Amino acid sequence: MKISLLVIGKTDAGYFVDAIREYENRLGHYIPFEMQIIPDIKNTKNLSEDQQKEKEGDLIVKNLQTGDYIVLLDERGKEFSSLQFASYIEKKTHTVAKRLVFIIGGPYGFAETIYNRASEKISLSKMTFSHQMIRLIFIEQLYRAMTILNNEPYHHE
Numbered sequence: 001m002k003i004s005l006l007v008i009g010k011t012d013a014g015y016f017v018d019a020i021r022e023y024e025n026r027l028g029h030y031i032p033f034e035m036q037i038i039p040d041i042k043n044t045k046n047l048s049e050d051q052q053k054e055k056e057g058d059l060i061v062k063n064l065q066t067g068d069y070i071v072l073l074d075e076r077g078k079e080f081s082s083l084q085f086a087s088y089i090e091k092k093t094h095t096v097a098k099r100l101v102f103i104i105g106g107p108y109g110f111a112e113t114i115y116n117r118a119s120e121k122i123s124l125s126k127m128t129f130s131h132q133m134i135r136l137i138f139i140e141q142l143y144r145a146m147t148i149l150n151n152e153p154y155h156h157e
C-alpha cells in the first residue's frame, strides 16, 4: 500500500515547507508516501465559494486513480487518538491494495462530488486549521503512527 496526501496549492510559508519536508523524509523510511500538490485555481475573485469548490473538485478527481481508497480530512469527520490512528493505518495496510489517498480541501472545504466519492472522513480536531497547517499536522500524525507500529520511542502515553 502507498499513502498519498492530495492537497490544493503550493505550501507558501517557508517554515511549513521545511517542517513538512522533514516529516516527509522521516515517513519515507517506513512506508511509500507522496504529497501530490494540485495547483491553485486562478482568478478566484470572480467565483462563488461553490464554484471554487467545484473547480477544485474537478482537479481533485483528475488526480485520482482507479482503485484509490479515498479519505477526506474534514473537521466534521471521525476523531481518533494517536494510538487508534496507528491501528487504523495498520488495518488499511491489510485491506487497501493500491493507494490510500487522504485529501485536504481548499479554503471552503470540499464540493459535494468529492464527499460522494470518498469512503471516509477523518477529523484531526473539532477546530478548523488552515489548509497549509493541516498538512503538517497530518504528516506528523502519520509519522507518529508509523513509530507506534514499529515500537519506537517517539510517542508517549
Ligand SMILES: C[S@@+](CC[C@H](N)C(=O)[O-])C[C@H]1O[C@@H](n2cnc3c(N)ncnc32)[C@H](O)[C@@H]1O
Pocket (backbone or CB within 6 Å): 072, 073, 074, 075, 076, 103, 104, 105, 106, 107, 108, 109, 110, 122, 123, 124, 125, 126, 127, 128, 129, 130, 131, 134
Ligand atoms: C480552511 S479548512 C476549510 C474549512 C471549511 N469551512 C470546511 O467546511 O471544510 C481547509 C481544509 O483543511 C482541512 N482541515 C482543517 N481543519 C481540519 C480538522 N480539524 N480536521 C481535519 N481536516 C481539517 C480540511 O480538509 C479542510 O477542507
